[in-house]
Amino acid sequence: MALLNGLLLLGIAISTLWGVLALGHRLPRPWRWSGVGLWLAAGASWLWLAWQGASLAALVGIGVQLAGLLAWWRRLVPQKDRDWAEDVAHLATGRVTGKRLTLHHVRHFDWQTRDTARGGWERRVYDLERLSTVDLIVSSWGRPGIAHVLISFGFAGDDGSVDDFVAFSVEVRRASHERFSEIGGFFKQYELAIIAADERDAVRLRSNVRGERVTLYHVTLSAQARRRLLLALVASANDLAREPRFYHTVTANCTTLVFVMMRQIIEGLPLDHRLLLSGLLPGYVHEHGGLVDGYRLGELRRLGDITERAAQAHDAPDFSRRIRRGVPGWCD
Template sequence: MALLDGILRLALLLATLWGALALGYRLELPRLGRWLMVLLWLLAGGVWLWLAWQGSWLGPLAAMAVQMAALLAWWRRLTPAKHRDWAEDVAYLATGDVEGHRLTLHRVRHFDWQTPNAAREAWERRVYDLRHLKAVDLFVSSWGRPGVAHVLVSFGFSGEGQAEDDFVAFSVEVRRERHERFSEIGGFFKQYELAIIAADERDAVRLRSNVRGERVTLYHVTLSPDARRDLLLALVTAANDLEREPRFYHTITANCTTLVFAMMRRIIGGLPLDHRLLLSALLPDYIHDRGGLVPGVSLQELRRRGDITERARQAHDDPDFSQRIRRGVPGWETLDRRP
């Protein structure tokens, strides 16, 4: 009986806390009205918990069930938006189309970042020949929080009709409004829409290593030519789908790691679920264990030699930025990049 009492009290507590957070992050009221509703929810939950501690169960459980039913009815009606006053860096999604071997990306971001919040803006239309897709790399950018990082997937092209060693990086991000700041907790409560951005590496990588001061590590991924192409087209398809039908970002289930993993699982059968997929900084560990990184090199060595932070800072204004940051990275010293 004591165990059942404990479970019921915990359920009341969790429902109270979840409801307060949901209202606090998603209720579209002026600040004062929103926090008043949070306070009322907490007071009601506190009363039900107090009554439960006094040994009265039926009334508190019934009252909380009614509250939660009303809250969930509102919660299910929340829908992601397509048109808002988006922040400049997520104003456009990476839409694209394919004709034969020709991939056209309509809005590739190429910002020249001056500070973490200010840049000279540019969105470009770029064309790639899928026959010249030569490489896939993984950038992992961390800022000191254990297990937390941002992951970018970069595709390298080289050959006739392409700029020499042309790279485009895809980033799964929160689509913030102009006034919004990112919150990991808010990402659990439908605060943000989801975005897939295509960007020049001199934008996406330099922003993190050179402007924000994050530590960036590059890993060369050993996918087959067909798997490389399938992953790229899966990202483009997902971005096109988001343009037509927006989705909410979720800190755990719809983020920069889980979306890419879901695509790879459709391409390469048998990839198992793993707790490391919940912590984006551990994604290279998972890929290494599955044989997806350069063979014969330890993960520690891949991480050490793949730390491109200082090279990126030294190559800040170099037109050959992408080539310079890859010098010494395992998989790039012997990789055949000829057409």
């Protein structure tokens, strides 16, 4: 009996904490703190009843309270039209016509600070027959195991050299007044975005403006797999533009969505904790033969650290080529 009552007390405490976080992140501001206060007061009363031995009353009370909260929670739906932050104002969409991929809303910002940039969005056309490379770009900011992951596709020019790159990034779609919070990502605070960006934009924002450490890994996919991955990203972007989704810190983020696409290309990829700790993703890809052969992971990480090269090549017209100098799988 004591064990059951202890479990009830634990359940009430967890439910109360979850409710506090959900209401604190999703209630409109005029009612946020009053709603949180009322929820806490009610949860404390059920804890007190359970502590006093009135287990049935406490169970019914928290059950009714939680049912009401969940009914409200299920009615929260992601939005298409909000006052979006400038860097996620447009979602990527694409169309394939023959051998041509047309991407709409490719971002090409020249970042001045973390929050200000020149440039805009444009339509770009790519020849799928010239899709030549895929790179995994990992940007970290000092939190163990945590990083942001981008996928960059390279297209060959007339002379055969790869000189045109577009990077895809699965991101939080914030409103203009919002700041990112990992905790908020658990509680439907943000919508999900798939952004297509010029590689100079996507990399320099992280390495040169935010001061993050950026590492580039060349991915050894076949030509068919490269094309399938790109088109899978475009299809997911189109779906997201039609039907918005909530971002989730664990189940719908930059790593897990790319993994779902990769699983369509390479059968039998197992689930792994490194899919949740995105900073460890290169180890997962390396273990399954996706990175350049003949190098240990530590060597690939060291040689692929493009942070300093990105700073030195900040305004160079051949930025993408210069940051790849010395990266395994790329010629100087």
